[in-house]
Amino acid sequence: MAATSHRTLRLLSLLGSGRQWSLRELAARLDISERTVRRDIGTLRDLDFPITTRHGPDGGYRLGTPSTLPPLLFDHDQALAVAVALQTAPSTLFGLGDDAARALVTLRQVMPPELRATMESLRLTRLRNYWEFPAPPIDPAALTVAGAAVRRRRVLVVETLRPDGSRPAPDERDFRPARRLEPHHLVVWAARWYLVAYDLADRAWQVQRIDRLHMRSTTEQFALRERPGPDLAQFVMSTHDRGDTVAKWQCTGSARLSLPAHIVSRWAPGGSVVEHIDAETCRLTLGAWSWAGIAGILATFDADFTELRPPELAAACRRLAGRLSPPDETD
Known part of the structure; x- marks a missing residue:
């Protein structure tokens, strides 16, 4: 009886994956005969699980949507x-x-x-691993608005907020008027929630921090667009103007790197900010628990860096270079 119950739960788990299974596939996955599979499917139906059957060469079994909630079962x-x-x-x-x-x-x-x-x-x-660079938790209501708009394909009207969550005044430099976005994907990276959306005014794809947006859903629907590249993860990580802010650390510094912004953005740790300067250089601002920690992260890019700020960071880079220099060998 215990073996039969475990097998039936395994069958329910496979059917609950949302795909259609042929009788032969189910028998192979469960290592039982096709006759036993039919009997177990009958048992699940007796328990009010809505298992539908599609006949023909491409037929199979699928778990439908129940009108009432069956007993909660896990294997x-x-x-x-x-x-x-x-x-x-x-x-x-x-x-x-x-x-x-x-x-x-x-x-x-x-x-x-x-x-x-x-x-x-x-x-x-x-x-907690301190290298995770966690962001402050966001309001579930904001995530609900964004998630519902993505699922229902509804245009969002958004305003960009200050890092502290307040709205900037119209005369401030960082002020951006409300704009209309087509929200296509929600992405979590480095403990931060991002919205991949198409800006209808700029006619361009954008990546925005959800906690930096004040969102209002509309009834206007949109059609799905082709993704901004074959790899959505690479697009998010290589976009430098994601609305990121520098994580709070004991030490915070910046440097100009001889690398394009999209390269640095992809490999910079979460909680850092990359500013585009020109096609070949960018400025990276980040924090760590010591100036030497920032210097070590800058060294991982294996590129020339200048304009170190503040002076404490420049001093730490000089000390690190001295430690890494091989000692003179004298006989």
Whole structure:
């Protein structure tokens, strides 16, 4: 009976992936006969799981959308995945840590004893790695507006905010009037949420920090556009004007690098800012717990850098160069 229940849960897990499965594929994945697969599908249907059948050469089985919620069932691997995911959820949204903890408690209460023991056996503590350059958590309401607009293909009217979340005055240098964007993708990189959107006024693709935007959804719909390049991740990482701000560190400095902005943007750590100067150079501003830490990061680009600011950073670079110089060998 236990083996049968575990097999049925595995079948439900495969069907729950959202794709259509042929009878032969299910039998191969579960290592059982096609007759047993049909019997297990009948068992799931008796439990009110809406499994649909498509006949013909391209036919198969698919789990439909239930009108009522069936019993919450996970197999062993799913229970383990849920326990890990909820305990390691990043704190990029206000209140997400508390919500994840409450969700874990709720799931444990409705789990069968064996699966509950699996989830409780994996209790862990997540420590912060200071090289993650975490950004302040964002308001879930902003993420909801952006996510709904992406899913429904609705044009957004957005305003760019100051780093502290306030609106700049019209006479300020950083002020930008409200503009209309087609939101296409949400991206999380270096613990920051970004919106990949098409600016209807500029007729260009942009990458914007969600926590730097005040957004209002409209009823105007748009058609999907071709992506700005084959690799969305590379586009986000190589865009230098993402609305990023310098992370708060004990030391913050900058330098002019003899590399294009799109190259430095891709490899610069999260929490740094890249400013385009010309086709061959850019300015990188970043922080670390020491001036030597900033000097070490600058050295990883393997390019000439000048205009070091402040003087403490220039001094740290000289000291680092001295330490890395080989000692004179005298016999």
